[in-house]
Amino acid sequence: MATINKNAIQQVVTLVSNKRIGAYHQILLNVGDVVKSCRPGNFVAIRVGGDSSKMILRRAFAISRVADNSQYGGTMELIVAPHGSGSKWLCSQQEGAEIDIIAPLGTAFGIPTEPINALLIGGGYGSAPLFGLADVLKNRGCKVDMLLGASVGSKIYAPMEGKRSVNSLKIYTEDGSMGETGRVTENLLDIVRDRNIDVIYSCGPMAMLSAITALVAETDVIHQCAVEESMACGVGICMTCVLPVQNEDGTTSMLRSCIDGPVMDGSHVRWDLVGKVPEALA
Amino acid sequence: MTLPVDMSTTLGNAWFPAPLFTASGCASSGKELAQFFPLNQIGAVVTKSVMSKPRHGRPTPRMAETPSGMLNSIGLQGPGIDSFLANDVPWLLEQKARVIVSIAGETVEEYSTLARKLRSVSGISAVEVNISCPNVENRGLVFACDPDASRRVIDGVRKTIGGDLPIIAKLSPDVTDLPSIARGVVDAGADGLALINTVLGMVINIDSMRPHLGGKTGGLSGPAIKPVAVRAIYQVHAALPKVPILGMGGVASGRDALELILAGASGVSVGTASFGNPSAIIEIQNELRDLLAARGFATMQQAIGYAHREEA
Numbered sequence: 001m002a003t004i005n006k007n008a009i010q011q012v013v014t015l016v017s018n019k020r021i022g023a024y025h026q027i028l029l030n031v032g033d034v035v036k037s038c039r040p041g042n043f044v045a046i047r048v049g050g051d052s053s054k055m056i057l058r059r060a061f062a063i064s065r066v067a068d069n070s071q072y073g074g075t076m077e078l079i080v081a082p083h084g085s086g087s088k089w090l091c092s093q094q095e096g097a098e099i100d101i102i103a104p105l106g107t108a109f110g111i112p113t114e115p116i117n118a119l120l121i122g123g124g125y126g127s128a129p130l131f132g133l134a135d136v137l138k139n140r141g142c143k144v145d146m147l148l149g150a151s152v153g154s155k156i157y158a159p160m161e162g163k164r165s166v167n168s169l170k171i172y173t174e175d176g177s178m179g180e181t182g183r184v185t186e187n188l189l190d191i192v193r194d195r196n197i198d199v200i201y202s203c204g205p206m207a208m209l210s211a212i213t214a215l216v217a218e219t220d221v222i223h224q225c226a227v228e229e230s231m232a233c234g235v236g237i238c239m240t241c242v243l244p245v246q247n248e249d250g251t252t253s254m255l256r257s258c259i260d261g262p263v264m265d266g267s268h269v270r271w272d273l274v275g276k277v278p279e280a281l282a
Numbered sequence: 283m284t285l286p287v288d289m290s291t292t293l294g295n296a297w298f299p300a301p302l303f304t305a306s307g308c309a310s311s312g313k314e315l316a317q318f319f320p321l322n323q324i325g326a327v328v329t330k331s332v333m334s335k336p337r338h339g340r341p342t343p344r345m346a347e348t349p350s351g352m353l354n355s356i357g358l359q360g361p362g363i364d365s366f367l368a369n370d371v372p373w374l375l376e377q378k379a380r381v382i383v384s385i386a387g388e389t390v391e392e393y394s395t396l397a398r399k400l401r402s403v404s405g406i407s408a409v410e411v412n413i414s415c416p417n418v419e420n421r422g423l424v425f426a427c428d429p430d431a432s433r434r435v436i437d438g439v440r441k442t443i444g445g446d447l448p449i450i451a452k453l454s455p456d457v458t459d460l461p462s463i464a465r466g467v468v469d470a471g472a473d474g475l476a477l478i479n480t481v482l483g484m485v486i487n488i489d490s491m492r493p494h495l496g497g498k499t500g501g502l503s504g505p506a507i508k509p510v511a512v513r514a515i516y517q518v519h520a521a522l523p524k525v526p527i528l529g530m531g532g533v534a535s536g537r538d539a540l541e542l543i544l545a546g547a548s549g550v551s552v553g554t555a556s557f558g559n560p561s562a563i564i565e566i567q568n569e570l571r572d573l574l575a576a577r578g579f580a581t582m583q584q585a586i587g588y589a590h591r592e593e594a
Binding site (some may be wrong): 008230237240243259276 | 307308309310313314315316317318330338339340341342343344345349351352354355359426453496504505534554555556557558559560561
């Protein structure tokens with residue numbers, strides 16, 4: 001009887017399409033019924049490199065969105081930046097390729113039971129899972145605003161169809177090549193106040209998640225963030241992807257971002273201790 | 283289900299229906315893998331080395347993938363023995379899994395304290411005494427690199443734990459004369475040996491131009507170290523043919539498991555392969571059974587150390 005990873009299925013699936021979008025690849029996998037248990041925030045662990053590869057570890061990717069009844073049956077969409085040898089291999093796979101996946105893994109974004117004002121913030125390809133989340137929030141009657149940021153315009157992922165599920169979308173680039181010049185944190189507190197934001201959902205680089213947490217620390221806003229820490233297994237057995245997280249009693253535990261995350265309450269993460277070790281337990 | 287090959291094995295006086303085990307530190311306490319295969323289908327779950335107190339381990343980054351391998355630098359993060367015995371062991375026994383508890387300490391006394399706590403726990407098949415974790419602050423603490431310290435740890439555990447529970451000493455390959463260290467711990471009371479722990483390594487990040495891991499050094503595991511494991515098991519089995527060896531190091535297929543058994547392993551642990559494939563252990567066990575059958579072995583135990591037989 002499994003108590004952890006309890007919806008996860010390991011299976012070999014077929015790649016349905018692989019399209020380049022800006023700096024990213026949009027990869028669609030025909031995964032079947034497992035889409036029914038995928039929630040926004042969950043991730044997939046993919047074996048890379050083929051059978052004779054020297055790459056022995058899976059690569060974790062946020063599930064961008066799933067569809068239950070596309071022409072292929074259940075499909076899963078990933079937005080992949082080809083920057084390491086594993087992600088480059090995945091981005092080089094053609095239609096019809098067989099891909100070994102384990103999904104869904106990890107925690108999901110908490111969905112409110114009543115309509116709220118939600119602000120979704122994505123950095124780089126971190127925006128990918130936010131569009132699926134926006135659909136779910138919209139269906140619950142929430143007001144959904146979105147801020148996306150990246151270093152350059154080609155690294156903004158904002159699909160046309162995704163824009164329909166948000167009430168507003170504001171884009172920032174550091175070089176000003178798209179949207180406003182600057183970062184998503186630029187006028188964050190003004191936006192939170194003007195739009196009566198209840199919950200921020202974020203996904204992107206750790207520095208961005210940490211900065212958002214610091215900005216909203218003095219407000220009542222709940223900050224749910226999807227963290228990114230390098231993982232060896234994705235299923236909780238290797239203990240490499242840990243983050244310092246504050247417990248209710250004030251002590252700090254090193255929690256696995258694969259099974260206790262990737263979605264965490266930003267105010268619980270001890271961002272100041274990331275890359276360090278908390279003081280010895282009493 | 284009928285088995286064409288009797289796959290059972292023994293480590294000291296402990297009997298196991300199957301010869302594949304998890305490797306300590308690569309299966310946590312079993313809960314995470316239960317979704318992928320029934321834990322009672324393998325020989326035993328060897329739990330992550332536990333210390334007397336809860337421990338945070340080393341800072342991140344804790345991992346670096348290397349060609350056909352990986353470095354880890356976890357540093358024995360864990361809940362401490364009391365929480366482990368209260369929560370993890372009962373759960374494993376409920377699953378009808380066999381359990382080998384791995385313990386690690388900073389001092390000879392800590393190992394004895396841990397052994398004392400295990401003495402009264404029923405349902406455990408054996409204790410693995412990990413004296414070879416490379417991820418400690420001071421390499422001087424790697425008992426298994428010092429013949430005298432190794433003996434003292436095992437002697438303390440043996441005296442504390444009493445007669446019945448088999449003691450398996452986990453040794454490091456990072457020594458000059460492994461058979462003499464093995465002989466020392468067996469003389470001190472070890473019933474079996476776990477070979478091999480990870481090999482000490484380092485990766486330097488060429489962007490930061492500093493060691494990549496938070497703990498600077500890490501343990502190398504995965505297929506890259508399999509030949510080191512085969513050599514270590516072969517050497518120790520040649521020196522101590524009656525001492526059972528739980529073999530491990532880069533096993534990722536039934537062929538790899540068979541190689542370790544032919545070298546002298548009575549059982550085989552799968553570690554890093556589970557990171558890439560959580561059902562690896564069960565797949566390897568099935569492949570091994572077919573390979574043994576194809577070579578005419580009626581029992582797995584007939585294959586143990588078969589590579590040492592005299593030329594016909």
